[in-house]
Amino acid sequence: MRNRSVPAALSFAAAAVLALTAAAVPAAATPPAAGGPAAGTAASPGAHCPQLSGKLHWYGDNRARLQRTIDERGRCRTPHPGPEGRPVAAFDWDNTVVKNDTTDATLAWALKHDKILRPASWSRTSKWLTPAADRALTEACGTSVPAGRPLRTSTNTRCTDEIFEIRAEAKTMSGRAAFAGAWNHRRTVPQYAWVPQLFAGRTPAQLTGYAKQARDEALAAPVGSKQTVGTHTIPGYIRYYPQQKDLIQTLRRAGFNVYIVSAGAEPVTDAWAGGVGVDSAHTIAIRSVLRHGRITTGTEGCGDTPAGQGEAIPYIDGKRCWINQDIYGVKGAAAWHRQRPAHRIALGGGDANTDVTFVGDATGAHLVLNRNQDEVMCRAYDDADGRWVINPMFIEPLPRRSTAYPCSTSGYTNPDGSLGPVLRQDGSVVPDQSDHVHGG
Known part of the structure; x- marks a missing residue:
């Protein structure tokens, strides 16, 4: 895939300038993030900054709070901003910028x-695929199609069902575990990494082409519509959220570098991101290792984790690693750790536990769309730094969760997959939180 070893947004030298330009926070602003830009010096008024549309509905005072971050951190806040130190905003993609997956x-x-090529061995598509999954896929998809040729999934419902069930539930259609073994549960999840691995033998351009055709169908389908995949029923439509599109475009006009950071396959995210003005150079997602220009089952690594079979994808802590590595040029093991404020994003947006680490790293605003996921909502409702911005989903928002988020006991996923309490930066336990920003 693309070589991004050179930082795309700012060097460490330029980051020093950002540390100075981001330091001023208006006295009326919410408290700065712990360890974030220092308060005490009033920033220039935001009169020079582009404004979020007043015609698009946001929950409560969320528009004003996001605008405050734009006014505080944007290069627009002075008539003659310097050439270096552009602030960064980063967004998850699925169910954050668009509705549905x-x-x-x-x-x-x-x-x-019929765009999936039959692998010579299903067990080689993922290092974690179980023998039960290998048998289920082999029996359902058959061996009559030569390896490297397209499977007839359009007519073979059993094959389609096994593939989609493993992707969606990490189980076979008979309920057997599809993945087993050891992996860091804050750096990867096998069924996410398996999707680009399924397209081994195709080119990135081909996969982007499939995504564009799927995009056109999903955008044309009515809101609320469903589609059938084998015997699975999934949403048939996708929509760009107008509020997020407006936010991204306003941030860009205000001088922010805006990135998409997704746990999907990069050629797929590339096909969609242009719809909100984000180009492929600002898109970070799962990157396949290529051989002779074609996708393999290998994936690129991050930090001190080398290329492998999906050990380090943009997933929970992996999103932080990829941001630190690709945007700020942090190398080696340090890429997995929270950086100084000058080397962190100003605004982060997400919707799920997969986004909690990088969204929490933001120094200006942590935007979360409420999908009732434990860790991210525990941190959002705890609001330790006063900068968490919670919004119901803009389309088909979820109703109020009936039970409290189990923050004090099981809201956090440990690297080994076990659950534990959600802890603040100072080590204190986040108490259980009730759900009060919802759709009904």
């Missing part, structure tokens, strides 16, 4: 159009 839509389209 673009990876599922692409895989569904590919299965309906």
